[in-house]
Amino acid sequence: MIDLYYWTTPNGHKVSIFLEEAGLDYAVKPVHIGRGEQFASEFLTIAPNNRIPAIVDRAPADGGQPLALFESGAILEYLADKTGRFLAHEGxxxxxxxxxxxxxxxxxxxxxxxxxxxxxxxxxxxxxxxxxxxxxxxxxxxxxxxxxxxxxxxxxxxxxxxxxxxxxxxxxxxxxxxxxxxxxxxxxxxxxxxxRPAVKRAYALVEDINPANNVEMDDEARKHLFGQR
CATH class of the missing domain: 1.20.1050.10 (Glutathione S-transferase Yfyf (Class Pi); Chain A, domain 2)
Incomplete structure (x- = not known):
């Protein structure tokens, strides 16, 4: 099982698309970036740069402890290597x-x-x-x-x-x-x-998590999204 820390942004969609394409079991953990949930201490232990997406792979290929990863490019490369799909192994x-x-x-x-x-x-x-x-x-x-x-x-x-x-x-x-x-x-x-059916399924998450598919750009959202130090 993979925990996907996600919001309905382009970077979030990248990982949900892969998970759907590969047919991996995953649980969505919404992180409402307009309400500052990306700064919660629990999330920062997984993604210290306070950005989505992030994952926790609870059954990593090496058989070790759950593996937390942030940065969407690194996550895609990791998942491709884990599954042997959508990225050549070498060459x-x-x-x-x-x-x-x-x-x-x-x-x-x-x-x-x-x-x-x-x-x-x-x-x-x-x-x-x-x-x-x-x-x-x-x-x-x-x-x-x-x-x-x-x-x-x-x-x-x-x-x-x-x-x-x-x-x-x-x-x-x-x-x-x-x-x-x-x-x-x-x-x-x-x-x-x-x-692609998997892409349609990935984007369908928007309807469950953020039907407006945007950030409510009120003062609180501006503070969290554009006012960090």
Whole structure:
């Protein structure tokens, strides 16, 4: 059994998609980031960076004590190695896939996240910041589109953890100021992943946990999300 510490964000969706795709038994532990639950001492023992997602694998492959992990990229790599699925065990295919996971973790996620913040949540619009992050997001979408022009999936011919990592960050393209029609290869890829039953099940968690699929951006949420020190 795996405990999934989760909220309905792109990073949260990455891990729920993997768990559904692999058919692993898991229990969702909601962490309401708009109400500061990510700062609870119990959660910080699992995820000291106070961010979701995190997991506790209660039956790790080494047979040892339960294993706690945070950081979505590390979790995906761990689960892929544990199950032997969605990531080659060795060789160049493994590293090609991992480079795209790290591209998302170090590039698309942070840039799209700043895009979301300055376009949708900043109390005062800063035109320079909005333009800067929309353009950088567009550049990254162009990189993604070029990769998918001659590859079915991000790692190559097979669906992998790279697709699981990237897909949830592209789903809200409209909130990022992007016209998805400008990226036909991305659109084709998105539609294929949209149709996967496991992806549908993963996103169905939203209806149970956070039906509005957003954060109530009141003063308390702003304090927890944007006012940490």
């Amino acid at each position: 160049r295919e493994r590293y090609v896939t991992l480079q795209w996971v790290y591209w998302q973790v170090g590039g698309l996620g942070p840039m799209a996240g700043q895009n979301h913040h300055f376009r949708n949540y900043a109390p005062h619009k800063i035109d320079y910041a909005v333009e800067r992050y929309i353009k950088e997001t567009a550049r990254l979408y162009s990189v993604l589109d070029a990769r998918l022009e001659d590859h079915d999936y991000m790692g190559g011919d097979a669906y992998s953890i790279a697709d699981m990592a990237i897909y949830p960050w592209v789903v809200p393209y409209d909130k990022q100021g992007q016209d998805i029609e400008e990226y036909p290869n991305v659109l084709r890829w998105m539609r294929e992943i949209d149709a």
